[in-house]
Amino acid sequence: MSRRSFYPLPYLLTTSGPGLAWIALFVVLGVYSLFAISLGTPDPILLTPTPAWSPLDWSFANFRDVISGLNPSGGIFWEVFRRSFVYIVLAAAGCVLIGYPVAYYVAMYAKRSKALLLVLLILPFLVSYMLRMLAWVGLLSPDGYVNEALSRLHLVSQPQDWLGGRPSTVVLALIYGWVPYFILPLYAALERLDRRYLEASADLGAGRVRTFIFTTLPLSVPGILAGLVLIALPMFGDYYTNQLVSGAATTSMIGNTINTYIASTQQRAIGAALASTLLIFLIAVLAYYVRTTARAARAVVR
Amino acid sequence: MTQASATGRAHAIRLRLRRRPKVLTLFVWGYIVWSLAPALIAIAFSFNSGKSRSIWQGLSLRWWTDGPGSMLHNDVFRGALEHSFTLAVLNVLIAVPLGIGLAITLSRWFGRGSGAVSLLATMTLVVPELVLAISLFLLFTQLLDIVELGTMAQVIGQVTFTLPFVVVITRGRMSSISTDLEEAAMDLGCSPLQALRLVLVPLLQPAIVASVVIAFALSIDDFVVTQYLSSDASTQTVPMLIYNTARGSATPALNATATVLVVVTALLVALGGLLYYALSRRQRLGAAE
Numbered sequence: 001m002s003r004r005s006f007y008p009l010p011y012l013l014t015t016s017g018p019g020l021a022w023i024a025l026f027v028v029l030g031v032y033s034l035f036a037i038s039l040g041t042p043d044p045i046l047l048t049p050t051p052a053w054s055p056l057d058w059s060f061a062n063f064r065d066v067i068s069g070l071n072p073s074g075g076i077f078w079e080v081f082r083r084s085f086v087y088i089v090l091a092a093a094g095c096v097l098i099g100y101p102v103a104y105y106v107a108m109y110a111k112r113s114k115a116l117l118l119v120l121l122i123l124p125f126l127v128s129y130m131l132r133m134l135a136w137v138g139l140l141s142p143d144g145y146v147n148e149a150l151s152r153l154h155l156v157s158q159p160q161d162w163l164g165g166r167p168s169t170v171v172l173a174l175i176y177g178w179v180p181y182f183i184l185p186l187y188a189a190l191e192r193l194d195r196r197y198l199e200a201s202a203d204l205g206a207g208r209v210r211t212f213i214f215t216t217l218p219l220s221v222p223g224i225l226a227g228l229v230l231i232a233l234p235m236f237g238d239y240y241t242n243q244l245v246s247g248a249a250t251t252s253m254i255g256n257t258i259n260t261y262i263a264s265t266q267q268r269a270i271g272a273a274l275a276s277t278l279l280i281f282l283i284a285v286l287a288y289y290v291r292t293t294a295r296a297a298r299a300v301v302r
Numbered sequence: 303m304t305q306a307s308a309t310g311r312a313h314a315i316r317l318r319l320r321r322r323p324k325v326l327t328l329f330v331w332g333y334i335v336w337s338l339a340p341a342l343i344a345i346a347f348s349f350n351s352g353k354s355r356s357i358w359q360g361l362s363l364r365w366w367t368d369g370p371g372s373m374l375h376n377d378v379f380r381g382a383l384e385h386s387f388t389l390a391v392l393n394v395l396i397a398v399p400l401g402i403g404l405a406i407t408l409s410r411w412f413g414r415g416s417g418a419v420s421l422l423a424t425m426t427l428v429v430p431e432l433v434l435a436i437s438l439f440l441l442f443t444q445l446l447d448i449v450e451l452g453t454m455a456q457v458i459g460q461v462t463f464t465l466p467f468v469v470v471i472t473r474g475r476m477s478s479i480s481t482d483l484e485e486a487a488m489d490l491g492c493s494p495l496q497a498l499r500l501v502l503v504p505l506l507q508p509a510i511v512a513s514v515v516i517a518f519a520l521s522i523d524d525f526v527v528t529q530y531l532s533s534d535a536s537t538q539t540v541p542m543l544i545y546n547t548a549r550g551s552a553t554p555a556l557n558a559t560a561t562v563l564v565v566v567t568a569l570l571v572a573l574g575g576l577l578y579y580a581l582s583r584r585q586r587l588g589a590a591e
């Protein structure tokens with residue numbers, strides 16, 4: 001089949017025109033507004049944010065504030081950035097530890113129960129994220145089932161305040177919220193994995209554990225990475241999970257800081273610069289990921 | 303080695319690889335319980351007879367239909383539900399046609415610039431939702447002030463992040479539809495638009511069903527964009543209501559409200575799944591004939 005299009009261009013523009021206009025108007029212009037505010041100089045008297053639409057008016061003062069705020073010694077954003085990074089790394093590690101065995105089992109071992117298991121793995125997607133967090137707010141409250149179970153088992157002598165600003169609760173809530181999103185792409189990758197490699201490994205005398213460590217695990221790295229990208233991107237913009245299960249300033253994340261700065265008119269430009277910096281940072285990470293996986297794919301083909 | 307013993311050995315290896323580790327089985331079922339039980343408990347608490355969302359005090363419909371504090375008789379809960387569903391329906395009505403139009407072009411146009419357009423159409427998938435929400439908030443407050451914060455801004459925001467999902471789903475389906483059918487239709491005298499309407503759209507039915515379900519579910523579940531572009535209490539959706547009141551003194555009527563959302567989404571997904579299955583089956587059979 002030739003890869004030429006037999007439709008005239010005006011026709012193609014008719015079907016895609018509204019969609020393209022939508023993207024130009026709201027995505028392109030939207031992101032441009034974000035940068036225009038970040039690069040603008042606030043009104044000297046009213047301190048309201050003033051967008052710099054023309055590149056001639058760009059001022060990098062807000063970005064300088066953000067960069068100096070991210071300075072590890074004394075920058076105002078450093079602590080919250082470091083904390084977000086630690087929470088996200090821990091939550092991602094938790095997702096791998098919990099999600100990998102689940103995806104591995106369903107892809108490799110499940111037989112008659114496979115269809116049922118897949119439905120059960122998709123079910124959390126039907127329950128709204130907020131309801132799943134609401135559920136934990138009830139379970140973890142001082143008179144909730146978690147405290148009751150722990151005191152029945154004599155693990156705690158009095159009810160614990162799980163929702164009173166504990167970093168561990170926030171990390172667990174992040175894991176709980178995002179692990180279903182990690183499992184599905186990993187499952188898809190493991191399902192596609194060529195079983196002949198595993199058979200070859202067993203044929204050459206490797207036991208089950210060695211086959212897993214030296215064959216299955218390395219072959220599933222692309223799936224793990226895809227899952228990690230999928231959950232890390234939203235976690236960097238998350239400000240609601242920690243707010244629901246902790247609410248304390250000591251567990252706030254970078255999303256909360258951006259939120260606070262955007263909410264205040266005087267500091268909105270700095271909030272916009274923070275959001276732009278986050279966007280640039282994540283796109284850079286993603287570009288690196290796409291490049292390395294493309295290179296790895298070429299290496300395999302060779 | 304003889305052929306027979308080699309086959310026997312391969313069989314033994316396959317059996318050895320397939321033997322299920324018991325610990326893993328237990329772990330997986332433990333995960334399933336952990337991932338679903340909390341939501342089921344939260345749903346059960348909507349039938350609590352007391353005010354608590356954490357101690358069980360007996361079964362009642364007090365927070366569903368009976369009494370003034372119930373979901374049915376309270377304007378805040380009902381309003382949030384109505385607004386959630388309104389946004390979801392509008393999102394489906396706008397995002398699905400726009401996304402399908404985009405996907406048709408992207409899978410039938412290989413000329414110069416098609417790569418850039420394709421990137422543009424799916425770019426929002428990798429923009430964190432918070433950044434998209436802030437961008438649109440700033441756009442509507444600084445430049446496009448004809449768009450007021452509230453329902454209109456919320457619909458625009460939801461359609462913007464739903465579009466790439468519809469595009470990806472539809473392109474997946476398009477890639478399995480050969481251009482031969484459309485070419486044949488045009489050879490037989492169809493105009494390009496007639497080929498689209500008479501050949502492509504019927505073949506795309508499963509993708510349309512899947513897109514409708516995804517667009518609805520994305521809208522119902524959305525929090526960040528919807529909150530950023532809201533105006534006042536009348537534009538509060540259920541996820542916003544949960545966020546605003548979960549840590550306060552909200553009654554189990556909150557759980558009842560969230561349950562309605564889950565049940566409607568689940569029913570729609572189940573219906574969409576059946577329809578999708580029936581449509582693709584019919585097409586497979588049609589193609590086989």
